[in-house]
Amino acid sequence: MKTFDHLAVIGLREWIALPGLGLAGLRAKIDTGAGTSTLHASDIEPxxxxxxxxxxxxxxxxxxxxxxxRQREAPLVSLKTIRSSTGHTQTRYVIRTDLVLGDRHWPVEFTLACRKTMRYRVLLGAKALIAGQLVVNPALTYVQGKPLLPLPTTPSGVR
Known part of the structure; x- marks a missing residue:
């Protein structure tokens, strides 16, 4: 079996922070079936x-x-049409902000969507996992613990 020393292992659920939005102590569910990450938001106004x-x-x-x-503001990256697993489509606003998970820190794009009926207010999708050089062990949860205070992003984007 191959192993990759440069990849960090995370569980199906992890603690994250979004320092660019001033948000910490968020529980995120890892969703490898979703390409893009999602943050629960309402009252969205461009x-x-x-x-x-x-x-x-x-x-x-x-x-x-x-x-x-918390009321927040962020630069708008784009609008994205998302298709759910049931085939419904929805156009969402996309923002980019730094994500801290464990000792790693890198920019991630999040769509803003209402997740009020969902248990987890944040979903981390495959693009965020790839950029953060992460692999998921679905048998584990909260492997990385709560993030430390964030450090500035390095030129490569990943710490």
């Missing part, structure tokens, strides 16, 4: 800042029982 497209939204943190809300 606007312009200095002639550039931005988006304002309410980020929902915590669990279904103890939800906390």
């Amino acid at each position: 606007f312009e800042r200095d002639g550039q497209p931005w988006v304002r939204f309410t980020a929902h943190l915590g669990s279904l029982v103890q939800s906390r809300q």
